[in-house]
Amino acid sequence: MQFKSPLVPATLVARYKRFLFDAVLADGQAITGSCPNTGSMFGLTTPGARVWLSEHDSPTRKYRHCLELVEADDTIIGVNTGLPNRLADEAIDAGLIRDLADYGERLREQRYGRNSRIDILLQDQARGKAYVEVKNVHMSRTSGLAEFPDSVTARGAKHLEELGDMVESGHRAIMLYMIQRPDVSRFRLCRDLDPIYAAAFDRAVARGVEAIAVRCDITPEFIRPDAVVPIEEPGARPCTGSEAANRNGK
Structure with a gap:
């Protein structure tokens, strides 16, 4: 971008x-x-x-x-929380999350769950539906480690529950963390600041919700999705199918 x-x-x-x-x-x-x-x-x-x-x-x-x-x-570091959905689109288009690029249709801000809107809805006649919730990440308290959330987010916990509901209804659901800082190489939940969100994440992955974290390269000229980084959470499952890759295909 x-x-x-x-x-x-x-x-x-x-x-x-x-x-x-x-x-x-x-x-x-x-x-x-x-x-x-x-x-x-x-x-x-x-x-x-x-x-x-x-x-x-x-x-x-x-x-x-x-x-x-x-x-x-x-x-x-990028702080504009209005940008992650656009950055998520760019990450998919660039092939960083190859598995999500294979769907025939991509819709945005679709109603679902309990009076919510999903950030990205992927649809395909052969593959069905995939619900993608996008969150912005910019906090780092330990060198090389990105964390989310930076404050209590009841709304975020609700979204995780709804993603789990989508899995149990027979669809895919993906929690996508867009990290707007280039100095990290891994991602973890900030369990001490919001244990309720962390518990909701644990329930979600146990129900089959997938999770992925994408780091962005940032300058005063652009913000660009750059690489997938590992999520250091027990039970967290990455997107299935074709492997996620960084911009250089490594």
């Missing part, structure tokens, strides 16, 4: 009320912008951090600037 226009570098002053941040642009102008991330953004809100912002001229927007990237741990 290429950013439509060059991102604007700035220095973070504060992120607050979940949806807002203050920053200082390179020319010294102080601005307030929108933060497209309702999570805790653990480790990514340090005052003085280098950030990159997108600019928007729409008259319907209250704030011109939107927070896209944060530099932390000497790494550029």
Whole structure:
């Protein structure tokens, strides 16, 4: 995914009320912008951090600037939770998750379960249906290890239960974690911050839900799905069928 226009570098002053941040642009102008991330953004809100912002001229927007990237741990990290579905599409199209590219039809935001919408619904006359739920990941507390979630997510636990329901109804279900940071090589659940979500994950994989984690390469010019990384969770099963591969086919 290429950013439509060059991102604007700035220095973070504060992120607050979940949806807002203050920053200082390179020319010294102080601005307030929108933060497209309702999570805790653990480790990514340090005052003085280098950030990159997108600019928007729409008259319907209250704030011109939107927070896209944060530099932390000497790494550029994506924080926009509106991007993972698009990145998941790109990962499938690029062949990183070859098994999911074999379906004849790909639909988005389809109603299912208990008043929910599935991020991606794959359909094929021969293979049936595959329900793909996508989550954004950007937290790392240990070098090389990505973790999810960064705060309690009752909604995320509900989605895992619904994915399990789809498996028991005779369909495939996949939990896809899109990691918006390039400095990790493995993924694990953050069980201490949200044990309820972790328990829901355990139940889901026991019911047959598959799981996969994809790491992204990130620069101020683009965010690109780069490689599948292992999930360090007992019982977690990867997508079946053709093996997942990184961009170089390794």
